[in-house]
Amino acid sequence: MEPVLPASNQEPSSARIRRCLEESPLGLALDPEGLTLLGAAARVIHLPGGATLIHQGDPGESAFILSAGRMRVSAATRGGDLVEAEVGPGELIGEIALLADRPRTATVRAIRDCELLEIPARVLTTSMAQHPGLHRVLSGLVVDRLTAPRPGAPAATVRTIAVVPLTDGVSADAVVRIQASFAKLGGCELVTPERVTAALGWDPLEEALDLDRANQFSRWCSELESQARSVLYWSRPDQTQWRLRCLRQADRVLLVARAGADKELRATAMAGLSEAAEGVRRELLILHPPGTVRPLGTAALLQHLDVALHHHARTDRQDDFDRVARLMTGKGTGVVLGGGAARGWAHLGVLRALDELGLRIDAIGGTSIGAVMASAYAAIPLASEREARLRDGMARRRLFPMTLPISSLSSGHAMTDALRSPAGFGDLLMEDCWIPLFMVSTNLTTAQPKLHRDGPIWRAARASASIPGLLPPVCWDGELLVDGAILDNLPVSAMRRLLQGGRVIAVDVEPSIDLKVGRPFEPAISGWRLLLRQWNPLREAMQVPRMAAVVGRAQAVRGPGHGHSKLSEEAGDVLLRPPTVGASAFDFRRFDALVEAGYRHAREVLGGAAQEPGQSTTG
DSSP, rough: OOOOOTTTTTTTTHHHHHHHHHHSGGGGTTTTTOOOOHHHOEEEEEEOOHHHHOTSSSSOOOOEEEESEEEEEEEEEESSSSEEEOOOOEESSOOOOOOHSSOOOOEEESSOOOOEEEEEEEHHHHHHHHHHHHHHHHHHHHHHHHOOOOOOOOOOOOOOOEEEEOOTTTHHHHHHHHHHHHHTTTTTTEEHEEEEHHSSSOOOSSSSSOOOHHHHHHHHHHHHHSSSSEEEEEETTOOOHHHHHHHOSSSEEEEEEETTOGGGHHHHTTTTTHHTTOEEEEEEEEEOTTTOOSSSOOHHHHHTTOOEEEEEEEOOHHHEEEEEEEEHOOOOEEEEOOOOOEEEEHHHHHHHHHTTTOOOEEEEETTTTHHHHHHHHOOOHHOOOOOHHHIIIIIIOOOOOOOOOOOOBBBBBBHHHHSSTTTTTTTTTTTGSSEEEEEEETTTTEEEEEOOOOOOOHHHHHHHOOOOOTTEEEEETEEEEEGGGGGHHHHHHHHHHHTTTTEEEEEEOSSSSSSOOSSOSSSOOOHHHHHHHHHHHTOOOOOOOOOOHHHHHEEESSSTOOOHHHHHTTTTTTOOOOTTTTTTOOTTTTTHHHHHHHHHHHHHHTTTTOOOTTOOOOO
């Protein structure tokens, strides 16, 4: 149903003010006389999307009621953290500074075009003196704000998306598919200039709108948003003024371009993106012709754009558009695969089981061997082909032949060749995978984790799996990268930042207990004596762990950042731990047994069906 709002000449300003006050928290505590007092002093103001209402530290001279639109509240804490929240229609803004008689505690900015009711501080103070119930209502709101779990909380639900074509030739069928995918998540309305004209009686393509029409449009959009889970604002590349209005209404911006059209990007379509949608997350949808096997040329397109995430969709595949809708609205599912050397073969079995269970993986990432397995999933969609290529290309190869141990015990040639060969990943780029892919390595130069989102897959995987001492570091822009497990063996937080909501399925192949020995041995160990003792049939061999095993295990138990404890503190994860106890971390030939262990574990734990968000399972 089309939202019906009275035109400004049908509802006088005084009537709109009265209605806004009655529907706000203030209406609960004021009698008709009190509402009249506030209404006489209040005024309606319009704030375009991207504009700032108040700055943190400013004096508190007014309070505001948001009647239409959406605003973001951000506050810098003493510790330097930025705490953010969002405000919707009907909520009060700025009451803390008035009650406490102190400067503004936060900065408030319009996410989209907003209509507000401004109430002077002196009038609100007088009303509180005459109506004690008003003071209690305002104090209760302040307590609720101060005790709400704001720090670290995710942004509010994404409701409005501006869809902006960057190239000509974006077909109407693509728009229909985009809307259909968002509609599956709870209903979706598509807003075009023609629809606005039919509903409100005037042309939104006009260069400028007077204040009455601007407020009318804001209230119409707010009402439309209340009727559907998502609202898409669609503009054509040549509709400059309308596109700016769409951007000012958006929680997210979805740029749309045809594959290979990097030289055709319309400068007019990109004009005003930063100004009209400042601080709003931008994502890119790249449309591919039917039957496309592999996206190509993505890097050339991305170099012209500043986007947080990009998506690929074949124009005849609705499931590709469904993935875009889930990721943009915080409903996506991401899989994170942890390190564990040869035990990481179990990831392949888990991934096969998830596919069979019908769980749609929207993004994938990993560390160390988990990075290699995540890359294989993103690059090779078919499970049987994926497992066959890794079995032949890695499991049956000698990956760590010894060399003169100056930089490392192994030269790294075998591992590099296995990853870089056509049987591995060849020259495939991370940005050319159908689903978002990331890997994590450790930057020895800066002592920080490094997140890989683009470039050759083989190179990022080689860096992420570079176990110090066993493989040489990877030189990357003059810095040295090694195994990501040193700092983040199970990068759940990286996936959460990518997803902006949704759920994370984490797979941890590191056993809780490992490297036990039957007999103690001396603190000082001579390698030569161990070798002679092994050759002497009259002496019992000593049970001493190999150096690679000790180094690998040390990475897995590195302290506070250890994946087990980290995951147990995060709500909403599905955590799988395939049984890998007894499997050597460097016995890469146990491929089939470990793949089967991961497969059976995932099928048994998930009970034959994918879990809903919010459940956590440990096996």
